[in-house]
Amino acid sequence: xxxxxxxxxxxxxxxxxxxxxxxxxxxxxxxxxxxxxxxxxxxxxxxxxxxxxxxxxxxxxxxxxxxxxxxxxxxxxxxxxxxxxxxxxxxxxxxxxxxxxxxxxxxxxxxxxxxxxxxxxxxxxxxxxxxxxxxxxxxxxxxxxxxxxxxxxxxxxxxxxxxxxxxxxxxxxxxxxxxxxxxxxxxxxxxxxxxxxxxxxxxxxxxxxxxxxxxxxxxxxxxxxxxxxxxxxxxxxxxxxxxxxxxxxxxxxxx
Amino acid sequence: xxxxxxxxxxxxxxxxxxxxxxxxxxxxxxxxxxxxxxxxxxxxxxxxxxxxxxxxxxxxxxxxxxxxxxxxxxxxxxxxxxxxxxxxxxxxxxxxxxxxxxxxxxxxxxxxxxxxxxxxxxxxxxxxxxxxxxxxxxxxxxxxxxxxxxxxxxxxxxxxxxxxxxxxxxxxxxxxxxxxxxxxxxxxxxxxxxxxxxxxxxxxxxxxxxxxxxxxxxxxxxxxxxxxxxxxxxxxxxxxxxxxxxxxxxxxxxxxxx
Numbered sequence: 015x016x017x018x019x020x021x022x023x024x025x026x027x028x029x030x031x032x033x034x035x036x037x038x039x040x041x042x043x044x045x046x047x048x049x050x051x052x053x054x055x056x057x058x059x060x061x062x063x064x065x066x067x068x069x070x071x072x073x074x075x076x077x078x079x080x081x082x083x084x085x086x087x088x089x090x091x092x093x094x095x096x097x098x099x100x101x102x103x104x105x106x107x108x109x110x111x112x113x114x115x116x117x118x119x120x121x122x123x124x125x126x127x128x129x130x131x132x133x134x135x136x137x138x139x140x141x142x143x144x145x146x147x148x149x150x151x152x153x154x155x156x157x158x159x160x161x162x163x164x165x166x167x168x169x170x171x172x173x174x175x176x177x178x179x180x181x182x183x184x185x186x187x188x189x190x191x192x193x194x195x196x197x198x199x200x201x202x203x204x205x206x207x208x209x210x211x212x213x214x215x216x217x218x219x220x221x222x223x224x225x226x227x228x229x230x231x232x233x234x235x236x237x238x239x240x241x242x243x244x245x246x247x248x249x250x251x252x253x254x255x256x257x258x259x260x261x262x263x264x265x266x267x268x269x
Numbered sequence: 270x271x272x273x274x275x276x277x278x279x280x281x282x283x284x285x286x287x288x289x290x291x292x293x294x295x296x297x298x299x300x301x302x303x304x305x306x307x308x309x310x311x312x313x314x315x316x317x318x319x320x321x322x323x324x325x326x327x328x329x330x331x332x333x334x335x336x337x338x339x340x341x342x343x344x345x346x347x348x349x350x351x352x353x354x355x356x357x358x359x360x361x362x363x364x365x366x367x368x369x370x371x372x373x374x375x376x377x378x379x380x381x382x383x384x385x386x387x388x389x390x391x392x393x394x395x396x397x398x399x400x401x402x403x404x405x406x407x408x409x410x411x412x413x414x415x416x417x418x419x420x421x422x423x424x425x426x427x428x429x430x431x432x433x434x435x436x437x438x439x440x441x442x443x444x445x446x447x448x449x450x451x452x453x454x455x456x457x458x459x460x461x462x463x464x465x466x467x468x469x470x471x472x473x474x475x476x477x478x479x480x481x482x483x484x485x486x487x488x489x490x491x492x493x494x495x496x497x498x499x500x501x502x503x504x505x506x507x508x509x510x511x512x513x514x515x516x517x518x519x520x521x522x523x524x525x526x527x
Contacts, residue, residue: 055388076417090492095434098431148276213351244462
C-alpha cells in the first residue's frame with residue numbers, strides 16, 4: 015500500500031514537473047531560443063564527448079567540400095551563399111499558435127535537400143559558431159552537442175526522409191514536407207537526449223528524457239509541421255522561379 | 270537583428286580591442302574551461318560579474334546586453350526549477366498546487382544553481398569576446414590555430430553575405446507586409462515560404478556574381494588569409510597574466526572544495 019502511494023506520488027510529481035516546465039518554456043520571451051544547448055550547461059566530459067562524435071561528420075563534410083570545389087571552382091561561394099540563406103531563414107521568427115510565442119525553423123532539412131547532408135553539417139557547424147559568438151545562442155563549449163543535434167541528426171534524417179519518400183514515388187512537395195518535419199523533430203529528440211544524458215544526475219535518465227521531450231512538445235510539435243510547410247513552400251518557389259538552379263543542387267536528381 | 274548580430278561595436282577603440290585576437294581567444298577558452306569545470310557557484314559568478322562589468326564599462330547599449338542575456342537567463346530559470354524538483358533527496362519545502370505535490374530538494378537546488386552560474390559565466394565570456402574582437406580577426410586567429418582553411422573560407426563568406434541577404438530579405442518582408450501578406454495565418458505561411466524561397470533564389474544568384482567577382486580578383490579556389498605577426502611583448506604579458514589568474518582562481522576553488 016505504502017509502495018503504491020510512493021509510486022503514485024512520484025508519478026504525480028513527474029506530471030506536475032512536466033506541466034511546470036512546459037509552462038515556463040512556453041512563457042519564454044519571443045523568439046524562444048530553445049533549439050540549441052546554451053553555453054556552460056554541459057559538464058566538461060559530456061561537452062568533449064559530443065565534440066568527439068561531431069568531428070568525424072564535420073571532417074567528412076569538409077572532405078566532400080574539398081573534392082567538389084576542386085572540380086567546380088564556384089562551389090565554395092555556392093555553399094557559402096546557400097548556408098547564409100539558410101542561416102537567415104533559421105533566424106526568422108515564426109509564430110507558434112499552440113504556445114503563443116515565436117520560434118524559428120532549423121532550416122537543416124531544406125539545406126540538406128539543396129547541398130546534401132555532409133555539407134549541411136559543415137554549414138551548420140559554422141552557423142552554430144556564429145550564433146554562439148554573436149547571438150549568445152548555443153555556445154562554444156556546447157558546439158559539439160549542437161552540431162550533432164542540428165547538423166548531424168537534422169541533416170541526415172531530413173535528407174534520408176526526402177530520399178525515401180522520393181524512392182516510394184511520393185511527390186517532391188510531400189517529400190520536402192517530410193524532410194522539414196522530420197529534421198526538426200530529430201533535432202529536438204537529439205537535443206533532449208543530450209540534455210537528459212548530462213543532467214539526470216542521480217535521478218532516472220528515462221524520466222528526465224521523457225520530461226524534456228514532453229516539455230518541448232507544445233512548441234516543437236507544431237513548429238515541426240510549420241517547418242515542413244516552409245521547406246516544401248521554399249523548394250516550390252525555387253523550382254518555379256529558377257528550375258535550372260535546383261538541378262545544380264544535391265536534390266537535382268530527385269527533386 | 271542587424272545590431273544584435275553584427276560586430277559593429279568591435280571597431281570602437283579601447284584597450285581590449287587592441288589586444289591580439291589570438292591572446293583573446295586563448296584567454297576566453299581558458300576562462301570557459303574554468304567556468305565549465307567549476308564545482309561551486311563563486312567562480313562562475315565572479316567571471317560573470319567581471320565580464321558584465323567590462324561590457325557595461327565599454328558602453329555597449331543596455332538593450333543589446335538585455336537581448337543577448339535574455340535567452341541564457343530564461344534557460345537558467347528553467348534549469349534551477351528542473352533540478353530543484355527532479356533531483357536530490359533532502360527535502361527543503363513542499364507545497365501542493367491543484368492537487369499536485371511539489372517537493373524542492375537541497376541537492377537539486379544546489380546543482381541547479383551551479384548549472385545556472387556556469388551558463389551565466391560562460392555566456393558572459395563569449396559575449397565579452399564578441400564585443401571586442403571583429404569577426405574577421407577571430408577567423409584570422411582561428412586560422413593561426415590551424416583550423417581547417419576550407420571551413421574558415423566558408424565561414425568568412427557566410428558571415429559577409431548574411432548581411433547582404435538580410436537587407437534584401439527585410440525589403441521583401443516589408444513589401445509583403447504592405448501588400449497585406451501577413452493578415453491571416455494561411456496568408457502569413459504562404460508569404461513566409463515565398464520569402465524563404467526568394468532568399469534562396471537570391472543567394473544562388475548572388476553566389477554566381479560573387480564567384481565571378483572573385484575570379485576577376487584572381488581567385489583560383491583558395492582564399493588567402495592574411496598572416497598574423499608574432500605576438501608582441503605586451504600581448505604575451507597580458508596572455509601570461511590572464512592565464513595565470515584564471516589557473517590560480519580555479520586552483521583556489523578546487524582547494525576550497527576539498
